[in-house]
Amino acid sequence: MKMLLQHFLLVTMIFTGSVYSGSCLDPKLHANDKNGNLISSAKLSRRLMSVDHHQVENSTRRKPKSQPRSSSTRYVVNVDNFGAKADGTDDTQAFMKAWDKACSTKGSILLVPSSKVYHLKQIIFDGPCQSDITMRIQGKIRASTERSDYEKDPRVWIKFENLINFSVDGGGVISGNGQVWWPKSCKIDKSQPCIGAPTAVTFSKCTNLKVTNITIKNAQQMHLTFHECSNVEGSNLKVKSPGKSPNTDGIHVTGSTNVQILNSDIGTGDDCISIVSGSDNVRAMGIKCGPGHGISIGSLGKDGAEDRVSNVLVSGVTFTGTTNGVRIKSWQGGRGYAKNIVFQNIKMLNVTNPIIIDQFYCDKKGHDCKMQNNAVHIENVLYKNIIGTSASDEGVIFQCSKAFPCEGVKMQNVQIKHNGRSSVASCSNVNVQELGANTPKCPKH
């Protein structure tokens, strides 16, 4: 009941667009004050929202078991009150001013109101801030298409940095206006330099981060990156751009630990999810992937780098028409490892390379792709309950390094068909442990 009441208060504040003083609505005061703020707040709620009177009354008597932060009454910082116009002009300064206010107010909500379109140049929401701040994006945010607006760091559009106990939610849309950037990519136009374009949304050095109920679309390049973050939950995300858009990874996890990506729909021109160096304990569950290049661990070990990825669980994923399904890719000559990886409960629908380990990854742009004596070690990988169809005759590809064969690869209940028949497996430098019935199987040697 308490939660319900506070939800209504919150909604009320958002609807009225007012900025309330946090102390005036402190929930602790309400609980102890029978005639004070709570009642007047409740009256306000009733007037504006037709809250059931009895529910409100009841909520004052019952002691809440706990007060999770989502249930507290919170100070709302509306970008419109800081000069945001949503009229096609640049709203960056207004967002920065609103951020300064929110950042210095514990438990505040930075609100981007619904039914409006805001325009932002490069913007860095920098911490440290007070704890328990939420950016609630209900409207739309669009990116500037001028490269000169990204001079500080050409690989960043919206960046959140150095934040603890921070959330983003609200059901809104973040659009990178990528259609203006993609034709200038060196992948599309060979005469262009390969300088890359901004990532739409970057979280860097954040701890206890929740990103939920947001759409990120048409990124300039990557859509969403978690960089050196820990304890991250990304859920109910929609990440969308066309299958032909260049290098538009959906969600990129780098140097981050304890990351969960849940119940999200991702379709882009590159990896739906890519997990790279320094990432440990990463889960992706309840994912729709397609179009795109699948879910990748890697690439690892580029230019001799030492990269480490461990404890990855990919479970409950449907891949539709992607070029890869579950992939581990590393360059020749790298060091480090990718280990303790589970891919399970996966449906493949017309996927070109449903299961693939590629230790000879090379995109050939000025890189040495020769066989080398070093390789990223690939250890302990389980493929379990993976069913569906391959668009090519090779359902399983294990191209492991000669210097460091893949170790501890297990398959259990894998059934991948191509044109109504079993697909084939192409395997080198791997000794697969077969559990249950698998089609295809690596040939015995």
Ligand SMILES: *[C@@H]1O[C@H](CO)[C@@H](O)[C@H](O)[C@H]1NC(C)=O
């Ligand atoms: C108030 O709460 C009590 C205990 O939970 C419940 O039995 C009662 O039906 C509630 N009354 C109203 C009006 O909601």
Ligand SMILES: *[C@@H]1O[C@H](CO)[C@@H](O)[C@H](O)[C@H]1NC(C)=O
């Ligand atoms: C973050 O939240 C946790 C759990 O609510 C709390 O224990 C911790 O003190 C918070 N950290 C900061 C820096 O506020």
Ligand SMILES: *[C@@H]1O[C@H](CO)[C@@H](O)[C@H](O)[C@H]1NC(C)=O
């Ligand atoms: C997402 O946000 C919208 C708008 O704020 C809200 O109506 C909806 O309930 C949210 N969905 C979830 C799953 O939280």
Ligand SMILES: *[C@@H]1O[C@H](CO)[C@@H](O)[C@H](O)[C@H]1NC(C)=O
């Ligand atoms: C399967 O994928 C291939 C190649 O991606 C495509 O050409 C073909 O049309 C797809 N088939 C179906 C039934 O979607």
